[in-house]
Amino acid sequence: MFWFTQGLCFLPAFLVIWSSSTFIVAYIIALFRRDVDIIFPYISDTGAYPPESCIFGLMTFISACAGIATIYARYKFVEKLSGDTRVVSPRLNYTALVFGLLSCFGMCIVATFQETAVTWVHDIGALMFFVPGTLYIILQSVISYRAFPYGCSMFVCRARLFIAILAALAFFPTAICAYFVKQTTLHRDKDDEDYPYHVASASCEWVCAFSFICFFLTYIDDFKLFTLRVKIEDVE
Numbered sequence: 001m002f003w004f005t006q007g008l009c010f011l012p013a014f015l016v017i018w019s020s021s022t023f024i025v026a027y028i029i030a031l032f033r034r035d036v037d038i039i040f041p042y043i044s045d046t047g048a049y050p051p052e053s054c055i056f057g058l059m060t061f062i063s064a065c066a067g068i069a070t071i072y073a074r075y076k077f078v079e080k081l082s083g084d085t086r087v088v089s090p091r092l093n094y095t096a097l098v099f100g101l102l103s104c105f106g107m108c109i110v111a112t113f114q115e116t117a118v119t120w121v122h123d124i125g126a127l128m129f130f131v132p133g134t135l136y137i138i139l140q141s142v143i144s145y146r147a148f149p150y151g152c153s154m155f156v157c158r159a160r161l162f163i164a165i166l167a168a169l170a171f172f173p174t175a176i177c178a179y180f181v182k183q184t185t186l187h188r189d190k191d192d193e194d195y196p197y198h199v200a201s202a203s204c205e206w207v208c209a210f211s212f213i214c215f216f217l218t219y220i221d222d223f224k225l226f227t228l229r230v231k232i233e234d235v236e
Contacts, residue, residue, distance in 0.1 A: 008224075008227055015216050023046070025055060033052070043205055044115045057111040057112065061107075072097070077222065087146055087147050092146075137211070144156065159218055170205075181197050181201060
């Protein structure tokens with residue numbers, strides 16, 4: 001049996017591979033077309049102009065759908081685990097689900113509204129992606145510790161905690177430094193007054209985004225342990 005056929009581990013595996021490809025493919029195309037600088041563009045900069053904007057939008061939307069499926073499957077797994085062992089509060093599990101779904105909705109907004117078209121809507125979508133997303137992986141780290149030794153090893157718990165801390169630490173420079181970036185052009189010059197803020201914000205944005213991806217990578221072993229089924233009943 002191939003590893004990706006065990007349980008539902010194909011869900012986080014697909015999410016990790018597809019999301020990584022979304023960022024990398026859009027960056028390579030934008031770089032090849034010279035739409036962005038090679039050093040530290042914002043992720044959204046790589047999907048600002050056609051054709052990369054079309055590819056970025058489509059792939060980001062698919063990533064959001066895969067994220068919703070993965071987050072919901074994780075929620076049901078923890079719910080079953082909690083029902084059997086009562087180690088995780090249902091309210092904590094549900095709160096994590098809400099934050100995860102909000103983050104995926106933010107991804108859909110980012111995919112639909114390019115930053116050069118409707119900037120303020122795009123920025124709201126980015127905030128909805130990063131803030132609830134960071135809170136989601138923090139809560140899931142807490143859930144992992146509370147559920148131990150069920151579900152995952154202590155090494156995975158510590159890895160998730162490290163990734164969650166890294167994402168949280170990267171988010172604050174992303175948001176704070178972005179506030180001081182006044183220039184909205186995609187090509188930057190080192191002599192620009194706000195260039196250091198741009199570099200700090202953009203680099204931390206990449207770190208935060210890939211922290212999310214690495215966090216879902218830790219789900220693969222957990223998702224080998226279960227599967228989901230749809231039960232259909234006749235309406236009385």
